[in-house]
Amino acid sequence: MTDALARPTSLLILGGTSDIAVATVRALNSPVLRRVVLAARPSERRDAVVAALTGSGMRGVEVVDFDAADTATHQALLDSVFAQGDIDYVLLAFGVLGDQTDFEDNPDHAVEAATVNYVGAVSTALRVATLLKTQGHGGLVVFSSVAGERARKSNFVYGSTKAGLDSLANGLADSLHGTGVSVLIVRPGFVHTSMTSHLPAAPLSATAEQVAQGVVSGLRRGATVVYVPAALRVVMSGLRHVPRAVFRRLPI
Ligand SMILES: NC(=O)c1ccc[n+]([C@@H]2O[C@H](COP(=O)([O-])OP(=O)(O)OC[C@H]3O[C@@H](n4cnc5c(N)ncnc54)[C@H](OP(=O)(O)O)[C@@H]3O)[C@@H](O)[C@H]2O)c1
Numbered sequence: 001m002t003d004a005l006a007r008p009t010s011l012l013i014l015g016g017t018s019d020i021a022v023a024t025v026r027a028l029n030s031p032v033l034r035r036v037v038l039a040a041r042p043s044e045r046r047d048a049v050v051a052a053l054t055g056s057g058m059r060g061v062e063v064v065d066f067d068a069a070d071t072a073t074h075q076a077l078l079d080s081v082f083a084q085g086d087i088d089y090v091l092l093a094f095g096v097l098g099d100q101t102d103f104e105d106n107p108d109h110a111v112e113a114a115t116v117n118y119v120g121a122v123s124t125a126l127r128v129a130t131l132l133k134t135q136g137h138g139g140l141v142v143f144s145s146v147a148g149e150r151a152r153k154s155n156f157v158y159g160s161t162k163a164g165l166d167s168l169a170n171g172l173a174d175s176l177h178g179t180g181v182s183v184l185i186v187r188p189g190f191v192h193t194s195m196t197s198h199l200p201a202a203p204l205s206a207t208a209e210q211v212a213q214g215v216v217s218g219l220r221r222g223a224t225v226v227y228v229p230a231a232l233r234v235v236m237s238g239l240r241h242v243p244r245a246v247f248r249r250l251p252i
Helices: 019-028 044-055 071-083 100-105 107-135 156-176 208-221 232-240
Strands: 010-014 035-040 061-065 089-092 138-143 181-188 225-228
Touching (some): 010 107, 019 044, 019 089, 019 138, 019 208, 035 044, 071 107, 089 107, 107 156, 107 181, 138 156, 181 208, 181 232, 208 225, 225 232
Parallel strands (some): 010 035, 010 089, 089 138, 138 181, 181 225
């Protein structure tokens, strides 16, 4: 169970090598954290994350093999993690950005991205919600994106997967209200991580550590949606209402 400061004793990270997720795990670390389950595909990157977290003194770091696209494996994997002890927060952090031009040239690649970002999220979030309800407490942290708020022509495939994810998380948040289980939807803008390292930074860009602080503060105050940086809430509110004829011409 989390304590009065919303500090968790246990975490499950779906997409355990994500830079944002790893920064969030570090930000949620405290003397009460005893178990950190990293669910991720086997890779040198995963080994490096385990070594870094363990090397920094974090206790109870475990690894389980997880492929977001392999939905047939999700129930057994999640059952096994929860059978070994309660989980306070589950971070849904996996995702692929891809490339819009490639998606348009190779629709199969767009389907693969949609399968990871949306289908994988449907498969895991619904199963996690049931497991959290059964244990009677806990929270799901969903890494959405401002890209899902209004699809831009320069990355509308990725944006559409995040729109679906965001909508799923919103509905889940409302359906779980009153059950003791919460959902926190995180909407970052451009974040400097492995996902974006090949791209020029966009305005109002953030670091993974800033997103992590947004998560910690959102969990402490029981928020349902946080924007990182917070100013993006206002920007996106305006952008949503820009007339289509103008929106089409924007260099975004
Ligand atoms: N960076 C940004 O600007 C930004 C902005 C808004 C939202 N977000 C969202 O934040 C989340 C974390 O992104 P990040 O910036 O931390 O990027 P990242 O470091 O590239 O992390 C992406 C994660 O997704 C995992 N993943 C990809 N395909 C997978 C699959 N089939 N099965 C399991 N895991 C898979 C990767 O695992 P592997 O190590 O196995 O590849 C990696 O752990 C993503 O959902 C992203 O869409 C990012």
